Amino acid sequence: MKIENNKVVQIKYVLTDAEGNQLDASGDEPLAYLHGNHNLIPGLEAELTDKQAGDKFTATIPAEEAYGPVQEHLVQSGVPIDMFQGVESLEVGMRFEAQSEQGFHSVVITEVNEETVTVDGNHEMAGMDLTFEIEVVDVRDATEEEIAHGHAHGVGGHHH
Known part of the structure; x- marks a missing residue:
């Protein structure tokens, strides 16, 4: 068959x-x-x-x-750390469910600074x-x- x-x-x-x-x-x-x-x-x-x-x-x-290709608009830098309440230490590679106008989507932290982080909403592949x-x-x-x-x-x- x-x-x-x-x-x-x-x-x-x-x-x-x-x-x-x-x-x-x-x-x-x-x-x-x-x-x-x-x-x-x-x-x-x-x-x-x-x-x-x-x-x-x-x-x-x-x-x-x-x-699909990597979509640059899904990468956001300068996200305030206080958006991640209740997380003790933010590390590169951590994955979160983020809510946007389009509903929930998965983002991964790609950079951590003192007051902001960069997140990437592209599919990991x-x-x-x-x-x-x-x-x-x-x-x-x-x-x-x-x-x-x-x-x-x-x-x-x-x-x-």
Whole structure:
């Protein structure tokens, strides 16, 4: 059975950056996703289309088809430290949920000064070309409920 829209696909993967550093991996449980519902980055979904169970391949996805380029307007310097109430010591690399007009989004501290910090709201993998080593474990038809909900249920699926 080939991978196409509204199939539930189980994949095992190892994700590395351009230097070969491992960023993520599926581990023991394969990841299950519903194909064609934007559950994966666009470039990876394109690579998986028409593959079938047992296929193993490596794909490098350019940043534009992954998490997009780094967007400078998402980097804010001069944020007053007192915005982070209740945090004893702010350190580079700390991640916070920030609220803006667009709702909640994740930011990471990239610089700490005496009275201000710089935060970056880009996805941590923005601007990066990503290499996936993929093994397709299983392909099946999605249930009507999965299609209605837009994601896979059961083993490796997301629970909301």
